[in-house]
Amino acid sequence: MNTQPNKLAFWRIGQWGTLACFLGAAALISASSVYLVGDLRSALGPMAYSMADFLAGPVCAASLGVLIFALRDHFNEHAPRRMSGVLLVGALTAGALVLVACIRAANRQYHLFHPDLHLENNTNILVIWATLVGGVSAAGWHFWGWVLALVGSAGWSSGRLPRGLCVLSWLAGLAALFVYAVPNLEAAAGALSIIWSLWLAALLWKTKPEDKPAAA
Numbered sequence: 001m002n003t004q005p006n007k008l009a010f011w012r013i014g015q016w017g018t019l020a021c022f023l024g025a026a027a028l029i030s031a032s033s034v035y036l037v038g039d040l041r042s043a044l045g046p047m048a049y050s051m052a053d054f055l056a057g058p059v060c061a062a063s064l065g066v067l068i069f070a071l072r073d074h075f076n077e078h079a080p081r082r083m084s085g086v087l088l089v090g091a092l093t094a095g096a097l098v099l100v101a102c103i104r105a106a107n108r109q110y111h112l113f114h115p116d117l118h119l120e121n122n123t124n125i126l127v128i129w130a131t132l133v134g135g136v137s138a139a140g141w142h143f144w145g146w147v148l149a150l151v152g153s154a155g156w157s158s159g160r161l162p163r164g165l166c167v168l169s170w171l172a173g174l175a176a177l178f179v180y181a182v183p184n185l186e187a188a189a190g191a192l193s194i195i196w197s198l199w200l201a202a203l204l205w206k207t208k209p210e211d212k213p214a215a216a
Helices: 003-037 045-075 080-113 123-158 163-177 185-206
Strands: none
Touching (some): 003 045, 003 185, 045 080, 045 185, 123 163, 123 185, 163 185
């Protein structure tokens, strides 16, 4: 009688973590597609870009928050200090995601509301905007790299994550950590992060409360 509520609670957290992984990956792919091939001058262009900002900002940030709490529950008493670090750096990552989305949206709305200024042809404005977005985005990637590195370390030492997933976490984290110095690493960091999220989603979905892998 006493174990059933805990089991239900665990599955509720695990399922939310799985949903967060899938939702975050889908939001990142959808938003990136709009940013790459979207046309702001089309009839649905402004709406599409606004949706992309919402997906890449608040949706990804919320998904990250839910995922971190699901991971903390998955690790339980294992690696408490590293998981506290994950919570802290994850909050910084989520803040950077929302800030980038707000900068993109504010800049776009100002352009749309003042077409007479022809800001799209103003080199100074474009340089400032690109610098702000690129800088804050790179900071978010850097914080995300620390999240991946800490999760990989906690999973390796506790045995709560497969070795392959830990190695993938470190590889994705290493790429994300240095996006600020090598912008071309952003595509690799994004692809590895998506694969990591899908693998983790399958793990959180299948793991049961009584499953307690022994640390190697």
